[in-house]
Amino acid sequence: MGKGKFNGFPGGGNMNNMLRQAQKMQANMEKMQEELEAKEVEASSGGGMVTVKVTGKKKLTEVVIKPEAVDPDDVEMLQDLVLVAVNDALAKVDEMTEQEMGKITGGISMPGLF
Numbered sequence: 001m002g003k004g005k006f007n008g009f010p011g012g013g014n015m016n017n018m019l020r021q022a023q024k025m026q027a028n029m030e031k032m033q034e035e036l037e038a039k040e041v042e043a044s045s046g047g048g049m050v051t052v053k054v055t056g057k058k059k060l061t062e063v064v065i066k067p068e069a070v071d072p073d074d075v076e077m078l079q080d081l082v083l084v085a086v087n088d089a090l091a092k093v094d095e096m097t098e099q100e101m102g103k104i105t106g107g108i109s110m111p112g113l114f
Helices: 013-038 075-105
Strands: 040-045 050-055 060-065
Touching (some): 013 050, 040 075, 050 075, 060 075
Antiparallel strands (some): 040 050, 050 060
16 A cells, blocks of 8 residues: 555545544534533523523423513513513524534534534
8 A cells, every 4th residue: 555545545544533533523512412401591581571491402491471471461472572582592502502513613614413
């Protein structure tokens, strides 16, 4: 086998390094996923009238609605407050995930991984 070749590919010695790096990145991503699962983000709307908590895996774990937010004559407003709070929390999870992924991938975008 010629110098610098691995299975007939020029520069193949780097192939082993690339595979090791990919395996390390995969292990780091699995660890990050476990850590994200344990994290929670909180978001609120209406000046704190509605507060929600979401895990790093986008599971809604808590919804708190202050009694003064409940107006039987304006249910739509309460629905909007809940939607805003949940969507804000989910956006925070996405941002947190992107930041953590950036630490692992060195800022390389990998759409569709999460």
